[in-house]
Amino acid sequence: MTSSSVSTTLPADIRVFDRGWLSSTNIVCLGEEPALIDTSYVKHEVETVELIRKTLNGAALARIAHTHLHSDHCGGTHALQRLWPNAQTWVPEASFEAARVWDEEALTYRATGQRCRRFRADHAMAVGQTLRLGERDWQIHAAPGHDPLAVFLFDPRDRVLIAGDALWEQGVGIIFPVIDGAGGSDAFDAFEQTLDAIAALQPEWVIPGHGTPIARGTGALQRALAQARSRIEHFKQHPESHALYAAKVFVKYELMDAGHRTWSELGAWMDRTPDLHRLHQQAAPATAWREWAHGVVAGLISKGALRDDGTQVSNV
Numbered sequence: 001m002t003s004s005s006v007s008t009t010l011p012a013d014i015r016v017f018d019r020g021w022l023s024s025t026n027i028v029c030l031g032e033e034p035a036l037i038d039t040s041y042v043k044h045e046v047e048t049v050e051l052i053r054k055t056l057n058g059a060a061l062a063r064i065a066h067t068h069l070h071s072d073h074c075g076g077t078h079a080l081q082r083l084w085p086n087a088q089t090w091v092p093e094a095s096f097e098a099a100r101v102w103d104e105e106a107l108t109y110r111a112t113g114q115r116c117r118r119f120r121a122d123h124a125m126a127v128g129q130t131l132r133l134g135e136r137d138w139q140i141h142a143a144p145g146h147d148p149l150a151v152f153l154f155d156p157r158d159r160v161l162i163a164g165d166a167l168w169e170q171g172v173g174i175i176f177p178v179i180d181g182a183g184g185s186d187a188f189d190a191f192e193q194t195l196d197a198i199a200a201l202q203p204e205w206v207i208p209g210h211g212t213p214i215a216r217g218t219g220a221l222q223r224a225l226a227q228a229r230s231r232i233e234h235f236k237q238h239p240e241s242h243a244l245y246a247a248k249v250f251v252k253y254e255l256m257d258a259g260h261r262t263w264s265e266l267g268a269w270m271d272r273t274p275d276l277h278r279l280h281q282q283a284a285p286a287t288a289w290r291e292w293a294h295g296v297v298a299g300l301i302s303k304g305a306l307r308d309d310g311t312q313v314s315n316v
């Protein structure tokens with residue numbers, strides 16, 4: 001490849017597995033010490049272990065790293081550590097203590113009503129440092145916005161960037177600091193600043209937390225950045241639309257995990273999920289909780305994202 005050519009394939013030592021929306025993308029970095037970044041949701045842990053085992057072709061997994069500790073990015077870590085007990089495991093420094101003592105409140109699993117199996121956190125990933133994963137030294141950058149504690153990784157040699165949920169090809173992730181009020185309206189700005197930081201590094205490839213790699217050479221990266229910026233701008237002007245979007249994502253996610261729920265089971269899950277009550281207050285405080293909660297589910301059904309089978313609601 002000449003220096004002026006446009007790269008059309010990722011370097012061969014980086015393998016990317018798009019696992020859909022319930023589970024994060026898995027990124028394997030091959031080399032002397034094979035590494036995995038992000039481990040998907042606990043529901044898929046058996047498939048995740050099998051996928052990584054096949055990809056490593058007899059080698060032992062040496063390192064596991066996480067862009068952030070949302071349940072869909074670290075749910076396979078427990079099972080991977082069981083098969084490879086010597087795999088050293090990194091989490092973002094800001095989450096290290098919560099992961100070490102397994103504080104389910106700080107780790108968001110309680111507020112979101114999601115599940116994750118406890119795993120061992122060995123090392124903290126500090127912003128400004130580099131981390132050897134596979135045969136590359138990855139820079140660790142702060143990635144606030146979607147999750148204030150998240151990081152993204154950047155390989156300056158081939159300009160590959162592992163974004164976690166800081167950038168997707170379509171749409172944007174929920175802005176969690178807006179939900180819990182911790183970030184106020186600054187949280188939208190933090191997300192935009194993370195997009196600026198990604199753009200400033202001029203990556204050839206961005207590997208998103210969900211979906212397939214986004215290339216600069218095809219123009220897809222510029223489009224992804226532009227649509228993310230306009231979506232965040234819209235949310236900033238209309239925070240109630242972010243709240244409704246987030247509530248729909250939570251409910252859809254629960255049904256992707258469960259497969260189906262009776263209306264009363266789903267109602268009970270919504271009743272006991274604190275973030276949904278916060279979102280209700282942000283989206284439509286004048287509407288009664290039950291009416292609003294029913295409307296969130298009905299909205300997903302009318303869009304075809306869920307199916308109403310009479311007594312139960314099913315994932316589509």
Ligand SMILES: [Zn+2]
Nearest residue numbers: 068070147165
């Ligand atoms: Zn996330």
